[in-house]
Amino acid sequence: MSLRVGIVGISGFGGGEAMRLIANHPSFELIYAAGEGSAGSRLVERFPGVPAKLAELVIEKWDPETLPNLDVLFASLPTGTSAEALARVSQDVKIVDIGGDHRYVAGWAYGLADVWPSQIKGQSRIANPGCFPAATLTALAPLLADKLIEPGQIVVDAKTGISGAGRGGADSRFGYAESNENLVPYGLLKHVHMPEIATTIERLNGGSAAGLVFTPHLVPMTRGVLVTIYCRGQATTRQCLNAARRFYAERAFVRVTDAPPQTKWAAGSNLAFVSYASDPERSLVIAMGVVDNLGKGAAGQAVQNANLICGLPETAGLDGAPVWP
Template identity: 85%
Template sequence: MSMRVGIVGISGFGGGEALRLIAGHPSFELVYAAGESTAGSRLVERFPGVPAKLAGLVIEKWDPAKLPQLDVLFASLPTGASAEALARVSKDVKIVDIGGDHRHVEGWVYGLADVWPEKVEGQSRVANPGCFPAATLNALAPLLAGKLIEPGNIVVDAKTGISGAGRGGGDNKFGYAESNENLVPYGLLKHVHMPELATTIALLSGGAADGLVFTPHLVPMTRGVLVTIYCRGTATTAQCLDAARRFYDGRAFVRVTDTPPQTKWATGSNLSFVSYAADPERNLVIALGVVDNLGKGAAGQAVQNANLICGLPETAGLDGAPLWP
């Protein structure tokens, strides 16, 4: 069965990754692409390596009133740019919002697909998690659900590749000369993902995420997110690993590893790697999470969520191995 899908924001990194995944999807047929600066051009002009069957598709100017008949719309727009427009899309069209406007918003399901797929199945409005929350929450979920750590006073030290800033590059501040051999902390105390993290930690644990600290850093690589999370708890390393393996038993995309994960393990994939180290005598648990910020952190999880809402196998179009090296 073929489903008609569209992508708005196809010119950006998230939209381009969605294009790559949908082009090889066994059930999704891309029939609509929308952008702003690239409107009027063919896909092949923006993505020279696009499959021949999609090469002639013309990128439209984004207008929710002029959508063709679609089953699913992927929206990959900057935070603040999607809420008003997506509210005008027909209820008959299922939407996965890769941007940040609808996370934990009434009427939208928070699509943390590996943790609560049952909440996503059959829904029509899904808000994709951000890239940092995707890595952080997958690592924390087994510990919070198992009461192995305290939900308060969690410290998240995060590193991300430059593509997380989007194709616009944060007003072009992240060019090669500025980013190469440079390590940049940013968003201290006020990053846009803080409310999303705090709300989800509270939902997973049943307690408040008071004292949450989240500090992201930009590192000179294209893709990847690694989070090192410091928590309070008296569990052992073995208990943490066992809890995660039980929590994610049968889940296709989460890998629990004995050794600390590396960003390259996930490159180009929808995989999420988690690991743990604990010192009960110091009341310390360290959780580690790795994702590809454009994969599990954006388009990969978006396709996973679309599979769930459409009643398709969750792994459809997402079975490819990571890129290596």
């Protein structure tokens, strides 16, 4: 079975990663690519290493009114730019929105694929989680589901590689000179990912996430997200690890490890790594999560969600090993 697939925002980091995964997918055929500044270019001009079968595909200017006959559309557009246009796409076309416009919006399923796969299957509109929520919520879900931690006493310290900021233009604040040998906190108290993290915490546990604290930091590496999450609870380290292993027993992409995870473990993959440490005497539980921000944090989970809504094996096109070193 071959499904006709399109990507909007293909010249960005998320769209480019989606293209890389779809190019080797056993059931997806990329027939449509759209962008803004790159419109009119062939894919090979934008991505010199693209497979030969896609090299001559011309990037079109994004217009939902002129879409070809598609089965699935991946939208990788900046937050705030996709809602109006995607509303004009036919309901016959399944959409996975990698951007942030549809997370917890009516009519769109929240695509936390390793936690709620059964709620994603059969849907036609999927809102992909952000990269920070992908790492944070994957680590927290087993603890919240088993009520091993208090949902209102969670502090998230997050680190991300520079590609999480998007490709940007010539005036980008994330160039080499600005980012090299630098560590930058940002989005304090009001980061765009906080609402979806808080909503999902409450959905998983039933309690209030009103005390959530989330602080992201930009670190000088290309890929990767690592979150260190401080929680209140009496569970032992072994109880946390066992809860996660039970929770993810049937999930192909989540690895529960005794050792604290590292960002390189997930590089170039759709894997998520989680681990835990606790001190019951201080009512302290530390949860750790690692993802590739362009993999599980964006395009990898988007393809996983597309597999689910299309009735394909969940691992199709995603079972490659991480890049090492």
